Amino acid sequence: MTYKYTLDKTSKKFSCPACAKKTFVRYIEVETSKYLESSIGRCDRESKCAYHKSPNGNKPITYNVIQKMEVTSYHDDTVIGSYGRNYRANNFVQYLRQYFCTTDIEAVVRKYFIGTSTYWKGATIFWQVDHEMNVRAGKVMLYDSNSGKRVKKPFNHINWMHKVLHLNDFVLQQCLFGIHNLCDYAEGSTVCIVESEKTAIIMTLLYPEYLWLATGSKTNLKSSVIKPLKDCKIIVYPDKTEYKDWNTKVEAFQKNGYTIICSKFIEGLNVSEGADLADVMN
Template structure:
């Protein structure tokens, strides 16, 4: 058999213990260059309907119909100059104005600097949440619009979400997201606790209110997954899913804990009266 594929599922009959259901029904991916198994987590469980576990080696890959991986696409990065250009601008984004109105200015300034919160007029007064990884490389800049009075997202007449690579018209930009605030793990020690929330806004406000934890955001419900959380595997993690997302995040937490993660998934928001999709900041301000 000729191998044009970077990785493919092992075609031998060898089966391993599935990281999800713990049955010996797991087919691993093989690196076709070295003929070695990739690791214990990338592969497919043969109990398709009862378990369904299937994890590919990377999210940025091209696969064929047999799930062989033909090409791994390298993620793109932004030049660090964007930080000078879009952070600490004279004009404040609506979100930054909101923060200064409601929280202690010194703490707000510190949060802006730590998380590199930017401003752009893609929409007038829009906010940029740069996603910087542990190597301080900028993976992307998410643009969102907030109302400066309420601090809420502007979702009408359309959901105001875009990306800096679109604004900058960077062709063929390959967006590979990381946790918002991920670069800050370089500033903590291995014994510290990391709290994970969905929205960038919540991570920033919580970092101002509760300073003894590092607050990171997934940026979306679906962002709570292995390849996003991998860089913080060694830490004690508390996840605070938005209201009604608890069961999904809890399921992921249990799965990852079997792989050595230490995630505690909080059901705090499920048990209290809060609108669906509500988060920690809504909880603190509506109580």
């Protein structure tokens, strides 16, 4: 269903009226693509700011013609191999070398199709390959090779490979990061879901007996991405302060027949807001 107004889907961000950070996404009018008033929008800092002002009168648009349904786009199968090298120049992989042996790192790189990008020097590509082995997306992220933290200054270093490769009209429909590995696990296996791709990799290195997957964002825990896991036992591990939101979703999944629970492990620890399993295990 298409509404009269929607949040801008481009990467453009503005200064938030509440926190003044450049993390504010404004609403646009769908038919004209024009921005609404500068105060109408949502701050991406959902936990620390949570400013969200919706436009008035946002009703569905009724068309007299059948609208074209968007079909999920996929990258060419060869794209992963094209970026599967030069790990000495991959900041995230170099960070892992401080704590794990080379053999284990090489194994997890192969298992999750971790790539290296020159879009930013030292950048990592986390490919999203679905349970049918379709390459749905590639998320480009930059980490500090010493601390393992994401580089957020002077801007948040995140992009998508379809934008890097200038693939016009690419329809992004995400899946869980790592879900292509589902075929290697028996029916009824325990699957653990975290938010961060980095955390899924580190937890795989620490606890390889479980299949670790990542949503890639706090809002991407939804029915469309967990559907392939209907026959699995699922444990989700929300970041600190996100338990209430994820548990609400988990309760809805339980009503739809999923064997799923939401862990309170992080929520019960005296750690900073946004901390996750990788932070605790460090």
